[in-house]
Amino acid sequence: MGRGSLRKMMGGGATASDSDTDTFSIFGPFHLTSIDWTSSYYRTSVASSLVNGVYTLEGDRLEKRVGSESLAKPWWEFFNFTLLETLMDDDGSIYGAVFEYKLYNLYQNTPHVKVPHHVIAFRGTMLKGKTWKSDMKLNLKISFNNLHQGGRPMHAVKAIRNMVEKYSESAIWLAGHSLGAALVLLAGKTMTSVGFLLESYIFNPPISSLPLEQLPGGDMIKNVFQIAKSVVKATVVMALTDLKVQDQDNPKTTSWIPYLYVNPADPICAGYIDYFRHKTYMSEIGAGEIERTGARKSVRSLLVGKIRGKSSTSDLSTEPLHLLPSADMIVNNNKPTKSTTAHGLHQWWERDSTLLANWESCCIRPYIEGKLDQLNLQ
Template sequence: MVVAASLIKAVTDLETERQKGGQLCLSDESVSQRWSIYGFDLSGDMVLRDPHDNSIFGAIFHRKSTGDPPPKFAIAFRGTMLRKATAMEDIVNDCDYIFNGLHESTRVDMGLTAVKILLENVSENGVWLTGHSLGAAIALTIGRTLVLSMNTYLDTYLFNPPIKSLLDCRAGVKVKNSLKSVIIARSDKKIVSMDDIVALSKWIPNLFINEFDWFCNDYVSHFEFIKKMEDSGPAGEEDWTVAMNSLRSLVSNLFGNYSQPSYLIPSAHLTINSRHPAEGSMEAHRLRQWLNSELQQLRHRRYVSFQAN
């Protein structure tokens, strides 16, 4: 947990230094200690920059020693930075996520290309994906795409991954699922592939969420819904359509513009921070809580869909 979070923090620190007008100095110990302490190295050509604003949004860290345990490479993506130099493109990507279009973004494309190049020389258990907030959404989208397009399952560590879409914000779980069922009944289009559900069920990313974080705490109810659905008997296509779609995606489908949300997955290992931050609810979304190796009040839940068997 701390290793993956520290690599994400390193990406944020690199972008912070860039915004200060300094050169990309990877040998600066105040920054490089984030990765070097765990045996990783980082070179300039392994830094991912958004071509629209030249901001650093990700990095590919390389494990220096061949005798070290996996991963050989770790790809980390930072979260949204609401600062002058990064706010516009970060918000554009946030909006892509909200409207189920993140899979078409430049950052996902660059990250996916980088992973594919690594996998030409390294086995899938030699590569990690990790990210926080927007970065978690990017990593999740990449991981999901690799499962469905290449049958490749990467170890993935996602911190405070957002789950709410625009139309889901105000509705409770029962209300949302009831509305979804009504919409599905009015549609004659098949919008979920059981083959995709089976494939995704075998991928078990690690999700780190704070139960007081409004952006990601619905993951608990999402997986609990799937568990109850499967415990009550064999889940059919309509059940999975409800579970794997947002209200927005189903409404869009009625108008012929369907796009399945990449953040809804059937299996995961959840690490839940139950501590209410004294600083306020926004603190529950911050990465720094996961940099504490002695973090208390953690709960662990493993949700593996029956479809994985």
């Protein structure tokens, strides 16, 4: 979903109005008067702000805010970025944008510092005007693991490829929230498959699985459920595709290490926490091959493909979006309040140092022999 959706369902209660969320001087990270690119917090704040700039571009279009009434520019100009290109869907809605960092050349002699030359950012769902129709269609595709069949993803990946061909991929970043995060996952996997590892900032990505983080019960019950699920999926996948048990992750995909931002109180993305915990547990008990086989294909998409008797002709990645052997995951353990929702983009430029202390960093890496580093999540 998107920036302001499902607020009541997620326990967020009343929040700021849409016009406030679009106004940088009220809602933005205006406390960052200078950027320390060596800090992950600063990089996170800039990336999330640029994504919010895409939301605001579409808000300007829908509300017909032009000229001095436009609210989008401060979201990137404050950080010395310029807008190079807007990415538009078939219905005319703005779903993404390409930004250029004006001070990039100042860092040419500091290769150890992560600085983007360009950032390609994607917004999430907006339940306004006619925009919501195309957004919700893509949300449904995510649920059935066939986002790669959508026109917007193909257009987005084409735009990314054009930028990679023109500039060095090491200086191109991707960023997205919710539905936009799903686009980044799809694009990142697709570009990785052809040898380009793009730094990616993925905020509140949707996952098409039961959010066990939201269910009562101990870890034992959850582990039993997940083990049974993996065994059943692996059996069905092998029966439908004649696959052998996978003994290793795709080495190209393993090399891509996106930054993943999730909140355990957000049912849309909380499943990633359980996914990585289960992946670690299955590896520890020697069942990593079963888990990888079950995760590699969607049973729903396989069944649909069998019924239709045809496969997708898309050249985009067809792997389930959540299939990530490696990731740097940030977990925001702060509970939602009246001013902050668990799915809200603005939580990722949090100013309160006390709340920032509740962010947990989890590095997920596969060992050479296929085992995962320990994931320390309570």
